[in-house]
Amino acid sequence: MTGLELSPRKIEYIKYLFEKGDNVRTTEISAHMGVDPSTITKAINELASSGYVNHVPYRGFSLTEKGExxxxxxxxxxxxxxxxxxxxxxxxxxxxxxxxxxxxxxxxxxxxxxxxxxxxxxxxxxxxxxxxxxxxxxxxxxxxxx
CATH class of the missing domain: 1.10.10.10 (Winged helix-like DNA-binding domain superfamily/Winged helix DNA-binding domain)
Structure with missing residues (x-):
């Protein structure tokens, strides 16, 4: 890890998920960040494919060990x-x-x-x-x- 892997916006998502804990819903992140839910979904899916976030359908998102x-x-x-x-x-x-x-x-x-x-x-x-x-x-x- 160099500390430069993620964009400033994705860093904000990681910090928010860390602060909120397990099973954070797209709508919560959207409301907090003031961003459209579809934008949140796209970014969170990118974080999930990079191994930082887990997605549990109908429950929400949480950080993986790598994300933590x-x-x-x-x-x-x-x-x-x-x-x-x-x-x-x-x-x-x-x-x-x-x-x-x-x-x-x-x-x-x-x-x-x-x-x-x-x-x-x-x-x-x-x-x-x-x-x-x-x-x-x-x-x-x-x-x-x-």
């Missing part, structure tokens, strides 16, 4: 980048909003490098930051950022 793993990375990426911008003077709200504009274009390698340089923080301005143990070069460097 990707969602965890998306949250981590958002929180690391928000914390970085907050560190350089933006408020928590400004950081979160600014990161939402560009986060889809930042690779996993860049996030791991930034995270390492920050000492693997465990808390950011948007919430807890989870780390995949294989991404930690020096786990004894973990710090708590306020």
């Amino acid at each position: 793993e990707y969602a965890h990375f998306l949250l981590r990426r958002h929180r690391i980048l928000s914390l970085m911008l907050n560190h350089y003077g933006l408020t928590a709200e400004e950081s979160c909003a600014e990161v939402a504009r560009f986060e889809a274009y930042v690779s996993k390698k860049a996030i791991n490098t930034i995270c390492d340089s920050m000492g693997h923080p465990t808390f950011g301005v948007c919430g807890r930051i989870e780390h995949d143990s294989c991404n930690l070069k020096h786990s004894h460097h973990e710090t708590h950022e306020e």
